[in-house]
Amino acid sequence: MTGIDKFESVFRATLRDDFKLAPLVFKKVLVLTDVQAAPDEGRAMLASATTMLPSATEIELHMLAMDAPISVTLELVAREAPDLVVTHRGLASPSWRQPFTVGENLEVLTQVAAPPVLALPHPLVAAPPTKAPGKIMALTDQLAGNSDLVNAALALTPDDGQLVLCHVEDTRSFERFLDVIAKLPSIDTEQARDEISARLAKEPTDFAESVRAALEPKGRKVSILITRGAHTRDYVELVELEDAGLVVMGTRDASQLAMHGMAHALAIELRTTPMLLF
Amino acid sequence: MLATLLASGEAHHLTTQLFFAALLVGLILCLAFEEKLHAKKSVIAGGFATLCLLLGAGFGILPFEPLMLAGHELDLPVYIPAIEWDVIAIILGSSLFIDITSRSGLFTWIAIKLTKASGGDPRRLLWFYGLMTVVFSAVLNNVTAMIIVGSLTAVSLERLERKKLLFAFLLVEGLLTNVGGLLTLISSVPNIIVGTTAGISFGHFFLVASPYVAVATAATLWMGAKRFKVPQLKTTEEREAAALQVAGFDESDGVPSRFDFWFGAVSLLAFIAVIAGASALPLIRDLGMGYVAMGFAALALLRFRSTADRFYRELDWDLLAFFCGLFVVINVMEHAGVLDLIGQGLGSILALGETTGASLMLGTSAVASSVTDNIPLAAMLARILDADPTIGSNSASPFWWSVVFGANLGGNLTPIGSASTLVAVTVMHKHNLTIGFVGFIKKALPFAVMQIVLAVLYLLLLGALA
Numbered sequence: 001m002t003g004i005d006k007f008e009s010v011f012r013a014t015l016r017d018d019f020k021l022a023p024l025v026f027k028k029v030l031v032l033t034d035v036q037a038a039p040d041e042g043r044a045m046l047a048s049a050t051t052m053l054p055s056a057t058e059i060e061l062h063m064l065a066m067d068a069p070i071s072v073t074l075e076l077v078a079r080e081a082p083d084l085v086v087t088h089r090g091l092a093s094p095s096w097r098q099p100f101t102v103g104e105n106l107e108v109l110t111q112v113a114a115p116p117v118l119a120l121p122h123p124l125v126a127a128p129p130t131k132a133p134g135k136i137m138a139l140t141d142q143l144a145g146n147s148d149l150v151n152a153a154l155a156l157t158p159d160d161g162q163l164v165l166c167h168v169e170d171t172r173s174f175e176r177f178l179d180v181i182a183k184l185p186s187i188d189t190e191q192a193r194d195e196i197s198a199r200l201a202k203e204p205t206d207f208a209e210s211v212r213a214a215l216e217p218k219g220r221k222v223s224i225l226i227t228r229g230a231h232t233r234d235y236v237e238l239v240e241l242e243d244a245g246l247v248v249m250g251t252r253d254a255s256q257l258a259m260h261g262m263a264h265a266l267a268i269e270l271r272t273t274p275m276l277l278f
Numbered sequence: 279m280l281a282t283l284l285a286s287g288e289a290h291h292l293t294t295q296l297f298f299a300a301l302l303v304g305l306i307l308c309l310a311f312e313e314k315l316h317a318k319k320s321v322i323a324g325g326f327a328t329l330c331l332l333l334g335a336g337f338g339i340l341p342f343e344p345l346m347l348a349g350h351e352l353d354l355p356v357y358i359p360a361i362e363w364d365v366i367a368i369i370l371g372s373s374l375f376i377d378i379t380s381r382s383g384l385f386t387w388i389a390i391k392l393t394k395a396s397g398g399d400p401r402r403l404l405w406f407y408g409l410m411t412v413v414f415s416a417v418l419n420n421v422t423a424m425i426i427v428g429s430l431t432a433v434s435l436e437r438l439e440r441k442k443l444l445f446a447f448l449l450v451e452g453l454l455t456n457v458g459g460l461l462t463l464i465s466s467v468p469n470i471i472v473g474t475t476a477g478i479s480f481g482h483f484f485l486v487a488s489p490y491v492a493v494a495t496a497a498t499l500w501m502g503a504k505r506f507k508v509p510q511l512k513t514t515e516e517r518e519a520a521a522l523q524v525a526g527f528d529e530s531d532g533v534p535s536r537f538d539f540w541f542g543a544v545s546l547l548a549f550i551a552v553i554a555g556a557s558a559l560p561l562i563r564d565l566g567m568g569y570v571a572m573g574f575a576a577l578a579l580l581r582f583r584s585t586a587d588r589f590y591r592e593l594d595w596d597l598l599a600f601f602c603g604l605f606v607v608i609n610v611m612e613h614a615g616v617l618d619l620i621g622q623g624l625g626s627i628l629a630l631g632e633t634t635g636a637s638l639m640l641g642t643s644a645v646a647s648s649v650t651d652n653i654p655l656a657a658m659l660a661r662i663l664d665a666d667p668t669i670g671s672n673s674a675s676p677f678w679w680s681v682v683f684g685a686n687l688g689g690n691l692t693p694i695g696s697a698s699t700l701v702a703v704t705v706m707h708k709h710n711l712t713i714g715f716v717g718f719i720k721k722a723l724p725f726a727v728m729q730i731v732l733a734v735l736y737l738l739l740l741g742a743l744a
Contacts, residue, residue, distance in 0.1 A: 004705055007429035010386055014531040015437065206528075 013199070017145035018210035024155040029059045030082035030115075032073065033123070034066055034092040041123030048120065048128035049086045052156060052246075052274075056084075064092045070108045077113045085109060086118045089125070089271065096122050102267045110251045110267075116152060116278030119267065126272040132158040133245020133274070139235065140250065141262060143167035143204035143226075150211050152278050153248040154220075162221040164242055165211060167204035171230040174200070201226055232265040239270060248276040291615060294337055298614035301330060305607060309651045310694070319651075320596045323603030330610040331357055339613045360609030361602050364568040368470050370598060371571025375549060376418050377592050378578040380426075382542025385414065386532035389430045393527055398438050398520025401503055401510040404447060407431055408499040411451045412491060415458025416465045417550070420698035424455045428705040438523050445711045446506030450498060452702025453725050456689045457494045459698075460487045460682065464553060464567070467601075468656035468685040475660040476678040479557035480567070486679065490736045494729050501725060541581055549574045601653070608657050621662040628666065628677065633741055636676040637734045643684025644730050648691035656685045674744070676737050683733040690726035693718040 031049050033042045046061050053059070062076060073092070077085060090096025093103030101107075102119070110117050120128045138153035140146055143165060150165065157163045174196070182189045208224040215222050225242070229235060239247055247270060249263040267275055305326045312319060334340040345352040345359060379385075392410055396403040407427055414423035431447045459466035463473040463483040473483055502508065511517045533539045552559070552574070556567050579586045611617055627638050647655050659681045664670040669677050689696025693703045693715060699722075706713055713721070
């Protein structure tokens with residue numbers, strides 16, 4: 001059995017999920033804001049969306065009432081069926097000033113509405129970007145095989161922009177398992193640490209290299225950042241260190257109703273950084 | 279009649295023979311029910327060897343006089359010369375060497391290259407994996423070959439979303455390990471035992487066995503594809519999708535370094551070449567194949583000199599200790615006259631001549647090795663044939679081949695008939711494909727019978743050509 005398991009591991013290790021390029025085009029864009037942010041800020045958001053999405057052919061601005069129920073927002077999105085929703089944190093939410101929430105409208109939008117959501121800072125907290133971002137950071141704790149994330153990030157990366165593929169391995173989980181391994185006499189702890197660590201780094205690295213191999217011949221700049229971290233502040237520091245103009249994260253988790261853990265935390269923390277949440 | 283026997287002491291001799299024959303039967307039964315006894319082969323054989331030696335000494339049948347070697351008197355314990363050290367050296371050396379070579383990623387690389395070359399087409403994959411099983415069984419040992427191919431099969435069929443075919447693939451591969459095990463003199467332990475006893479060279483063994491292996495492999499694969507309805511991809515879309523799936527395998531991932539890879543490939547080719555030419559190479563001819571195997575293992579270990587102990591730990595010490603115990607038991611049986619007794623029993627088969635007798639011997643060996651370990655069977659029959667003045671002096675006798683074919687192919691009749699089919703069943707169970715003893719026989723019997731019938735026909739053809 002040991003031999004069978006050993007060779008199955010060897011063969012599984014040779015399996016690679018290379019990047020599959022499937023370009024996303026956001027043609028129809030729905031810009032959502034609330035009356036509190038209008039009218040100048042609304043126009044600024046429209047301009048921002050136009051700048052960030054040069055391929056968009058149809059950009060529509062909708063003003064929501066401050067007390068607009070979420071059902072109205074969802075109905076509007078369902079009716080318009082845009083390729084992308086552009087909005088801001090604290091959309092139609094009385095708690096928009098609070099730094100502890102992104103607002104119920106935005107939160108539900110990212111989980112229920114079909115199109116991805118580009119969340120800009122609240123117009124009264126920070127002005128919407130006036131130019132396309134130079135660095136777009138695809139940020140995740142599961143980069144290997146995550147072609148959707150890269151394709152989404154790529155859709156908002158200008159031709160002269162830089163796509164940063166960032167994988168953050170969870171240190172806490174790693175250390176917790178290592179602690180257990182350290183108590184198992186049948187497993188060599190140091191060997192386990194080295195091999196698991198190397199394997200955890202290899203898979204996202206291989207995938208990121210396949211992204212690079214697919215995109216660099218097309219003139220796209222791709223940089224790779226494989227690191228470890230545990231806390232939200234580690235992620236925030238990475239975003240600040242890279243000076244990312246846009247952060248792209250997956251928010252949907254089939255096993256839960258709430259937004260994916262770290263995406264939710266970062267959406268709250270990165271109050272002035274635009275985020276594409278899909 | 280009885281009075282005459284008693285008077286001549288033959289009755290006493292017969293009692294001794296029957297007593298030790300009962301011990302031999304006990305050993306064979308214990309080995310057959312190894313799993314039920316929860317005991318390793320080495321412990322069973324070691325226990326019986328200890329008991330046989332003690333009883334052999336008690337019955338006064340063991341030769342305790344010193345050995346004479348080149349005019350020198352050697353005072354060795356009686357159980358030391360009882361062991362066939364050349365066989366042990368071949369098994370120890372080649373296991374060590376193959377384990378080192380497999381660390382080079384060579385076999386993984388070949389396996390993945392073939393998977394990709396199949397384009398993910400199930401029918402083509404079955405043929406490629408079947409051929410790979412045969413070649414790996416010939417070069418490695420059957421168990422290692424089955425582990426490599428079986429585990430790759432599970433992973434690749436999962437990748438291709440064709441896990442329903444896993445049973446068919448594993449069964450066919452398991453059956454082919456014993457066909458591949460016939461290809462060379464060092465492909466399986468019965469081959470080593472019978473070949474070295476008969477004095478068959480590596481090259482001659484290969485020349486005789488390879489046509490049969492080619493035909494039996496093709497027939498097994500054809501039959502497997504038909505019986506289990508292994509499909510062939512028809513549309514371009516299907517082929518493209520499957521090719522994309524298998525393209526995800528990266529053969530270079532299993533290769534630790536280019537140097538190790540080429541070191542493994544070159545040393546393996548050199549090993550096969552030297553083993554093949556051992557009977558013709560001066561000095562090597564005298565030193566024997568055991569020396570070649572041990573020598574190559576020592577050379578390969580130089581590459582991993584600082585971590586050599588890891589390879590020693592990986593050795594199948596159970597198998598090696600089992601052989602030592604088994605050889606001791608057989609040696610005691612020889613002194614007790616048990617082998618003569620079995621030889622007399624087999625005399626009626628031998629008397630039928632090289633056509634009918636050899637065919638019957640093949641069938642009998644196959645049935646016997648299907649329910650018990652083929653190694654003691656081969657070891658015992660090899661000693662008996664060697665003791666026959668006509669057969670023992672003729673390495674071309676078809677009786678040798680009937681034991682080789684029977685002992686190898688008999689393993690395909692039942693799931694416990696050979697270690698490699700047991701590995702195939704283990705992989706099945708690991709992937710929740712439960713199959714019982716009778717269920718296995720029902721599925722495997724048509725294949726095993728076809729292979730045995732082909733072997734009998736081949737022996738007859740060889741006899742006619744001779």
